[in-house]
Amino acid sequence: MAWIMTNARRYPLLTTTVLVGLLGIVLWAFGLGSEPVNLVRWLFSGFALFVAVLQAIQMVRDIMRGHWGLDILAVTAIVATVLVDEYVASIVIVLMLTGGEALEDYAAGRAKRELNALLEKSPQSAHRVLPGGGIEEVPVAEVKVGDTLLLRPAEIVPVDGELLDVGGVFDESSLTGESVPVERAVGDAVLSGAVNGQAAVQITATATAENSQYQRIVALVAAAGESKAPVVRLADRYAVPFTLFSLALAGVAWAVSGDPVRFAEVLVVATPCPLLIAAPVAFMGGMSRAARNGVIVKGGGVLETLSRARTVVFDKTGTLTHGTPSLTAVRPAPGFDADEVLALAASAEQYSSHVLAASIMRAAEERGLTLRPAKTAREVATHGVVADIDGRVVTIGKLAFVRDAAPDARATELVGGELSIAVAVDGRFAGSIVASDSVRGNAAATIAALRELGVRESMILTGDARATASHVAEELGITRVQAECLPQDKVITVRAVTERPVIMVGDGVNDAPVLAAADVGIAMGAKGATAASESADVVIMVDDISRAARAVQIGHDTVRIALQSIWIGIAFSVVLMLIAAFGVIPATVGAVLQEVVDLVTILNALRAIGRRRDAHWNVPSAP
Template sequence: MRRLLRLARRYWAVSATLVVGALGIVLALAGAGALVPWIFGGYALAIAAWQAVGMVRQLLRREFGLDVLAITAIIATVLVGEFIAALVVVLMLTGGEALEDYANRRAKRELDALLARAPQRARVQRDGGFADVAVDEVVVGDVVLIRPSEVVPVDGVLLSPTTTVDESSLTGESIPVEKVAGDTLLSGSVNGVQAVELRASATASASQYQQIVALVAAASESRAPVVRLADRYAVPFTAFSLALAAVAWLVSGEPNRFAEVLVLATPCPLLIAAPVAFVGGMSRAARNGLIVKGGAVLEQLARARTVAFDKTGTLTRGTPEITEIRPSGGISSDELLTAVAEAEEYSSHVLAASFLRAADARGLVRRGAESAREVATNGVEAVVAGRRIVVGKFAFVAEHAPDAVRTPIAPGELAVYAAIDGRYAGAILASDVVRPEAPGMLARLDALGIRHTLMLTGDARETAEHVAAALGISEVQAECLPADKVAAIQHLDERPVVMVGDGVNDAPVLAAAEVGVAMGAKGATAASESADVVVLVDDISRVADAITIGRRTVRVALQSIWIGIGVSVALMIVASFGLIPATVGALLQELVDLVTILAALRAVGSRRDDAPGSRAPNAPQQVPVG
């Protein structure tokens, strides 16, 4: 209730219109209907005068939109005595402005939420110990303690010998990065399993995470405003309507003829058709696992000429998967995987879960370890059923098994080595894999006329090019920081641009593109809040669905607008000869509105399977790409 009251106060014009309408109904029921026209007419003219001020400001800026036509319609309907129609036009006009303001406020609130998730506290060395201080109090040169699994609060240089950090929120790369003393740690990355110290090299406001937030804000503000679909037809429709009404008046010499024409020239086909079609399109998108944040987004999707993709978590799964098992020393693949899984069950490394999933998928039975210890950044040692199992990096395993040999790997792959009782047992290769639906999605984009696709990623160039080659993407920009991605999008010539990504590192570029699409199935992220479209299911083929829905929605909206305009123009021409009285014209205009609404509702569509268009009948198999 409190929230409703806040909204009612904020959007007072909508609230006042509803109150005036309700008052009119009460007065009519109470037998005081004679007052209703005065109340409705006076209120409508007052709103028209208020809107006229804004209209003049628009005209001074050389902008011409539906507000001009709406004001003309309000005045015309009052003059011919169609007071209810005047109030309806007022409600549509003020309601549309309220919805636009609400969307802008929501976007700002989501940006504030992104900022709120930045690290707030830091443990800084003070007087021989560590004190908990606000992150804004950290200065360059401070020694900061980062505890296990803690978000790095400021950029700095690692003082501890080694650590492993998860930089996926910054670079998109899912595999943890090993750091040694002297390496840079970026704010927003997540520390590994051991506490470390760093020396701050930047204040919080100048650090990576806060720069990402600033990029999001700057990119959002730099976007060119989208001209509403219906506004493009406002000038010619208004000019034609006024000219026809004036000619009818001059030729007939009857002032009423002017009003009789204009009452049929109300902008309802323009005010109603596009919003109804876009709401229908957004509903259709929701049934397909897509949240579209506004009708303007559907317009941009319909006009899209370029689609850019992040790699990790977007074109690929984003989590390492076992791609090959290479046993040695006479043991089988199952025996090697079982031994590795038994040891990795006690590891906190991101790859441990992949080994366990692979073992479970094969139905392998794991035995509990008698003892186990994890050697940070190196691997795991465990004793299982009397056997000593060592799993980890090559150098770590080679210390326990001198016969260990390196195994060749493809770009983007990594190898985990294993030894059993001092003898080399083999290696298991892991890699990110291309989403099985990605090749089909790219083929659908090509069929939709999207000729320009590219990849923007923070990953190493060799890995990125390997993925692009597997998918047939010719243009790749690798090793990009968030600012590099924004610059790349801004320099593209073929626009509008659709950018698809996930994670904090993609938030700025999603805001910079005309349409940002976030893969949000794995939870709310900064990407989801900066994006215009959020994919709620873990399926990148929905990107092609979004463009298909956008194009169909705009097509239906345009058809509906032209149907409404066509019928209105025909009726206006008839009315110009004095064949349609004003009251009858107002009733006919309501029929025009009904026809327009029914035509626009076609954008809703039917079942989900029919909405996006045909998909490839058989999804391609997973391709290990790194």
């Protein structure tokens, strides 16, 4: 009963329509549905005209805003059935229109099930271990970095953390789309939103709730669910032609037969619910399917653009490669020692956010070298670092940047896939540090899959040296390369691409501007590049580049199903209109048949949700 009352208040016009219909049945049962006093006719006709006026007011407002929709058919059908005394058909049409909102909400809710599941599973509390050994339950927002938290069996991880116990098993399907639980060892990262296995474990919080992986995903999902993407335009393209055709056919049927009832009978089966509901439901289903596959799409319009993409642009480091380069050589210049160069470089790189900095510091520590603090340090974004280490000015970064401080700086010889960083000390070239960053195992298959999906052109945009980028491009079959780019160079290049729409795939903070500039920006968000994720239209929640191709595939499937649903609705309606034009389908029967058409098109649109697992997908996931 509570459910009925809640929905009655939620859909007042539908509730009123049902009550009017029930009252009409009661009046008819008491003999008040026939002449000379046909109260049922006056009740149904009056209420139908009232609803038609409400629809007409909204229709006029839409037309004044330049939006020609399908309400004209609905209003005309109601008025026509009233005028030809088909008042039962009138109330059925009104029921169909007022029930359309409820039907759309139900279908949209079904299509959004994966998105809603993410929102509903958002952790609300955590069990904090107290210094004395006790446990207190606190709101997740109160968890601080460094807190020790207890995870009970089957409990959702509240914030990002590190595992303190010897081992644990976690279900990360809500984050990655992979149904197989993963094992974690002591010291391994555990992401918020994962579900603990059957054993209680403890973790140390490494991020607050606001900065944890799952909460960022929830924020993205909420934004996606609230987006008012122009997906209905897909149906609106057919609105005016369909309306004109329907009115013309109804007019011809009236003129040929001489019976105005034919006009109403044709319009009854031309009511527009399939076009109004099918496309939004299909796109919401596509977004839900993407979420199930570890991809957050910020609006249905993004899926439509993905389906038409013709060019894909990749950042290199961390996108096509793993982004964790390992040191392969230190090549000191004459007068310098390898350990000296590495120690000074690692000390300066303490103040850098570059992906290579961690590798250099790790290599120095493995050699037992001591990292010394800097008196002053300054990072020049995308170029390098200048630091005062023990009274010596150390400049480290790109060759062109270091050459400004040390004109004798020179390039070092690299083999396939290697990259180098130059070092200068007190204005003298001190040497080069060489590292290698391996290409992702499924990168080539991803690019091949994109090519099969119609994304014919591919490009690498990177700040790395041309030799390194060209080697990666050749290995992966990428057609164009632009190396040694600054963030603004990337934006200019993407805007200049002629084969559009263009997709940009990146992972770092410095990719945020170009992700925003592309027609569709795809951020590899698993590593927590918040700025990139906020600028992007699509966020991949796992460290797996193949999900970029999967997002394009979902875009193709979603648009295909949306168009298919629209054409099914149009085809059935046209067939019914042609039959009704010969007077075969009474108006009341036609209204009921149109409800069947609505259900068929909506059920077809729900196919965009996809299967529980995309078993047909043939690009291997990241190992």
